[in-house]
Amino acid sequence: MSPLATFQQISRLLMDSWISSPDGLASPEDIYLPLSDRLRPNMVLIAVDVRPVNPLDFRIDFIQGYHLRTGLADVSSLQQSRSFSEFPDTRFLHDTMIPAYVVAVQRQRPMMRRVVTRVLDTIISYDRIVLPQRITTGRSSWCIALLDIHFLLPTASTDQSLDHVDLGILQLLTEGEPTRGIGSELNLSHRTIEHRIDHLKSSFRARNIPHLVALWIAAGLGGSAEPDN
Structure with missing residues (x-):
């Protein structure tokens, strides 16, 4: 079994594999499969089918889900393979999920950033890299995304009476x-x-x-x- 790796290490390996991948590679497995046994339990690896014109029809499949123990969110329900339109948090879907993959496909290059956002009743912070299928002509059929989740926090309102x-x-x-x-x-x-x-x-x-x-x-x-x- 290969040793677990950091987000930076896996991102670099994914980038190297993506750069050397042939134009129009049919399956994203050829890029992520050699690295899938090196993921830490706080990492999420997903593949997204971006062939539909309407982003609501994109489909997300979880190759590895977040599996640290937490009582903050029903993680298993969030990590079900489904079309985007079936995702239970529409705000997160439109503000975070859809832009990430639409922009990656439009720009035809890997996109990396840190995200702090809210999913249902949980605040989540993570680093993310999205890699679209490399294709010279036409439009990418898939994207790969790796998320390195730093923390989950319960939502709370600021008490305005604090002195x-x-x-x-x-x-x-x-x-x-x-x-x-x-x-x-x-x-x-x-x-x-x-x-x-x-x-x-x-x-x-x-x-x-x-x-x-x-x-x-x-x-x-x-x-x-x-x-x-």
Whole structure:
């Protein structure tokens, strides 16, 4: 069994295979199959049939899905082979999925970028490379995409009632400061900090401090996730 590789390593190997592939290669398997046993469990490898004129009729097939354990999303339902029109999140479909493959086919070259977006009730961050079928004349029939997923976060709303002390506590928690250290930094008693943290956990419906930090970060990312143009 080959050793697992990083996203950068696999992307480079995919690019090398893509560059050396013959014009109009019929099957994408010839490019990705030699590398499929080197993928990490947080990586997703997909093949997309882009022959239809209407992108809603594109078809996505999962060669390898994300299989780290998570309770944030019904990952298995999201990773079913289907036409684009059947994907359960239409916003993600139109803002992120369709542009990625339409642009790759139009430009006829690999496209790489980092994405932070929302899928259903989960914020997701990943690096992605899309490689269209190399073809001199006509239009590509397929694309390959590799996603390297960095994290999944629960969606959360920013609590507009947070004051400067709450924001300071959240920032210091994110930096790994213990409650006593936070009290020292903010010139407040240890008990005051604990009380504030309990109130923040209640406001964000967080189960514990790590969950609180994750929800706070997610609230910020949720407002800044951009369409994939």
